[in-house]
Amino acid sequence: MKFLRRLAARIVGHAIRIFARAITAVRADWQGIEPVPRQRVYFANHTSNGDMPMIWAALPPALRREVRPVAAADYWLKNKLRAFVGPEVFNCVLVDRRPEVKDKPMDKIIAALDEGASLIIFPEGNRNMTDDPLLPFKAGLYNMGLARPDIDLVPTWVANLNEIMPKGEVIPLPLICTVTFGAPIHVEDGEDKDAFLARASDALVALAPEVTQ
Amino acid sequence: MSPTTVDILLLAFGSSGILIGLTFLGEVLRARQTPGTQNPVLETFMTRIQSWWGMVAFVGGALLLGKFGVMLLFAFCSFAALREFLTLTTKALADHKSLALAFFVVLPLQYVFVGMGWTGMYTVFIPVYAFLLLPIMSALRGNADRFLVRVAETQWALMIAVFCVSHVPALINLELGQSSDRSVLMIAFLVMVVQFGDLLEYFFGRRIGRRKIAPGLSPKTREGVFCGVISAMCIGALLHWITPFGILGAAGMAGVASFVGMLGSLVFAAIKRDRGVKDWSHLIPGQGGFVDQLDSVIFAAPIFYHLTAYFYG
Numbered sequence: 001m002k003f004l005r006r007l008a009a010r011i012v013g014h015a016i017r018i019f020a021r022a023i024t025a026v027r028a029d030w031q032g033i034e035p036v037p038r039q040r041v042y043f044a045n046h047t048s049n050g051d052m053p054m055i056w057a058a059l060p061p062a063l064r065r066e067v068r069p070v071a072a073a074d075y076w077l078k079n080k081l082r083a084f085v086g087p088e089v090f091n092c093v094l095v096d097r098r099p100e101v102k103d104k105p106m107d108k109i110i111a112a113l114d115e116g117a118s119l120i121i122f123p124e125g126n127r128n129m130t131d132d133p134l135l136p137f138k139a140g141l142y143n144m145g146l147a148r149p150d151i152d153l154v155p156t157w158v159a160n161l162n163e164i165m166p167k168g169e170v171i172p173l174p175l176i177c178t179v180t181f182g183a184p185i186h187v188e189d190g191e192d193k194d195a196f197l198a199r200a201s202d203a204l205v206a207l208a209p210e211v212t213q
Numbered sequence: 214m215s216p217t218t219v220d221i222l223l224l225a226f227g228s229s230g231i232l233i234g235l236t237f238l239g240e241v242l243r244a245r246q247t248p249g250t251q252n253p254v255l256e257t258f259m260t261r262i263q264s265w266w267g268m269v270a271f272v273g274g275a276l277l278l279g280k281f282g283v284m285l286l287f288a289f290c291s292f293a294a295l296r297e298f299l300t301l302t303t304k305a306l307a308d309h310k311s312l313a314l315a316f317f318v319v320l321p322l323q324y325v326f327v328g329m330g331w332t333g334m335y336t337v338f339i340p341v342y343a344f345l346l347l348p349i350m351s352a353l354r355g356n357a358d359r360f361l362v363r364v365a366e367t368q369w370a371l372m373i374a375v376f377c378v379s380h381v382p383a384l385i386n387l388e389l390g391q392s393s394d395r396s397v398l399m400i401a402f403l404v405m406v407v408q409f410g411d412l413l414e415y416f417f418g419r420r421i422g423r424r425k426i427a428p429g430l431s432p433k434t435r436e437g438v439f440c441g442v443i444s445a446m447c448i449g450a451l452l453h454w455i456t457p458f459g460i461l462g463a464a465g466m467a468g469v470a471s472f473v474g475m476l477g478s479l480v481f482a483a484i485k486r487d488r489g490v491k492d493w494s495h496l497i498p499g500q501g502g503f504v505d506q507l508d509s510v511i512f513a514a515p516i517f518y519h520l521t522a523y524f525y526g
Contacts, residue, residue: 025296027495166306171313174292176300176494 009088016089020050020057024164024177028058031207032183033154037062039118040152040184043141045134045204046122047162050172054158055120056090058179068093068112069120070105093119106143113148120156123200127167133205137197145187145196152184153200157207180207217394218277220455224401225273232269235262260499264506267497272404276397280328280385283400287382288324293503294374294511295320297493301484302366307354311347315371319343323379330386339376344368373511374504380514387518389457389525398455402463403470403517405452406445407510410471411478414441431482438475445471457525469520470513477512481505 020026028035044055052069059067073094076086086092093112095105112119121144124135145153157180165172185203187196214222239259246252275282299312319339326335348364384399418437426433449467453460481504485491492501500506 025293025494025496160300163304163306163309166309169309171309171317173299173309173312174296174316176296 005084005088009084012085013089016053017057020054020177023172023174024054024160026054026058026177026179028060029178029180031180033152033181035060035063035181037066038152039066039113039116040154041113041119041121041141041144042067042154042156042181043121043123043200043204044156044158045128045208046124046126047128047158048165048167049127050161050165051122051158052090052120054161054177055156055179063118066116066118067091067120068117070095070109070112070122072097074098093117106140106147109140109144110147113144113151119144123197128162129167133208134201137201139193139197141200142187142193142196145185149186153186154184155182155200155204155207156180157182157204157209159209178209180209182207215394217397220395220398221273221276221401224398224405224455225269228269228273228405232262232266235265257499264497264500268408268506272401276401279394279397283382283385283397284324284328287378288320290503290507291320291324291375291378292316293496294378294493294507295370297496297502297504298370298374299367300494301488301490302370303359303362304367305356305358305363307356308351308363308367310354311350312367314350315343315347315367315375319347319371320375323375324382327379327383327386332386335379335383339371343371347371377511377515378507380518381510383518384521387522387526389521395455395457399521402449402452402456402467403513404510406449406467407470407474407513409448410441410445410467411474411509413444414438414475417441417444427479427482430486431479433475433479438472441475442468442472462524466517466520470517471509473516474509474513478508480512481508 042055044051052071056064056067056069069090069092071086071090071092071094073096076082076092076094087094093108095108096103097105109119109121121140123137123141125138126135128135141153144151159178159180160175161177163173164175164177182203185200191199236259239255239262242252242255243259246255271286275286295316299315304312323335323338326338347367351360351364351367381400381403384403385396387396387399389396389399414433414437417440418432418434421440422432422434422437424435425431426435426438446464446468450460450464452467453463456463456466458466481493485493493504494502496502497506504511
């Protein structure tokens with residue numbers, strides 16, 4: 001039974017990747033960083049539910065096997081299908097965002113890092129529905145960088161997804177999606193939280209492709 | 214084998230022969246380099262040759278499969294071109310439904326009409342029905358911000374990527390006073406004269422080009438375009454046996470198609486410059502996107518279609 005579930009998870013994973021490629025021709029653009037299997041935290045902008053699968057599909061296979069997206073437990077445990085896809089296909093680290101829960105998100109994230117996994121996180125916390133390029137970052141990224149200073153924090157810009165799959169729409173538009181990975185950053189000695197988060201946010205926005213409209 | 218199949222195979226072997234020659238030339242140039250160095254122009258050239266191999270294989274295979282294969286191939290080209298185009302146009306959330314309609318209803322229907330040979334429909338479907346319907350869909354969502362820009366750019370994308378591209382396979386439907394399955398060869402004729410004309414225009418432009426046609430927009434020169442069109446005419450005359458045009462007619466049609474195509478690729482250069490991109494996408498190694506590869510064929514196709522229908526139909 002366990003074997004069958006694992007097999008099903010692999011097949012669904014391939015199907016999701018092929019679907020993402022067929023619709024958006026998703027491409028990874030590595031700027032100032034190489035696609036090599038190092039332990040990394042990819043922090044990305046968040047405009048659509050398709051962001052995480054898109055980054056996942058854009059990563060080369062060796063990196064995809066090692067990566068675990070950090071995602072909200074309330075979303076991924078809502079029904080049986082999601083409970084299969086989130087934890088088993090994407091191998092998500094599920095965190096509970098409710099303040100009354102004992103199980104603190106950061107503990108689970110640090111535990112995953114100590115097991116050697118790379119992570120995908122969305123430091124804005126929620127999907128960005130505004131016209132600003134990014135919402136203010138939550139503290140999580142800083143805490144990770146402080147707790148495990150050797151790990152590369154990689155800014156990851158997902159372009160176009162708010163148009164491909166906006167909130168509330170069912171049919172995805174086939175537009176070309178580029179996932180840009182930038183040079184890694186680290187928390188520097190004595191850098192405080194706000195300064196670091198501002199620097200991380202700038203590094204991420206700098207990757208957004210400029211299309212003059 | 215029918216005579217048409219034999220002709221398609223001859224064209225495929227001929228093109229393969231030219232590509233083998235070009236690949237060999239590239240390898241000779243590579244071997245003459247100092248070991249360990251790389252010439253970027255040569256490497257680009259070799260990547261392009263590889264993409265050309267792919268093109269010959271796909272177009273040749275589609276022509277051999279007949280009508281269905283041709284429709285499928287060009288419907289896919291339209292899809293890829295429309296995706297590249299709409300990635301760069303102005304749009305709002307209110308356009309989501311009308312853009313989805315463009316991709317998943319308008320595009321397939323256009324190819325169904327072309328496949329059915331329903332001339333009265335496929336020549337007006339996008340310029341009339343889609344033109345009126347899609348703005349209605351967008352207006353119903355009630356967002357007036359940059360409305361005219363949004364609907365105009367979407368319509369332009371559909372005209373270029375679907376309407377114009379679909380006129381290549383539509384050549385099959387022309388009744389040219391010959392046995393009916395030979396119309397498929399008109400596709401090979403159009404694609405070959407336009408693409409080889411482009412290649413030679415590039416070659417001569419680099420060699421002897423001096424006066425630019427549109428400085429600041431494209432490196433195309435008057436000398437390059439002139440030599441390219443003359444070359445296309447020669448190739449057209451050489452290929453006259455697959456057309457109903459006769460030698461002079463084939464040269465004339467090839468010249469017109471090639472010339473219109475080159476001017477068309479200037480238009481695409483202007484759009485790219487306006488949007489601040491170098492290529493339409495990354496999907497064809499060495500060439501950029503599908504629109505980069507097809508740009509001149511896109512402009513030439515409807516003109517070639519209608520001139521052929523008018524003079525030889």
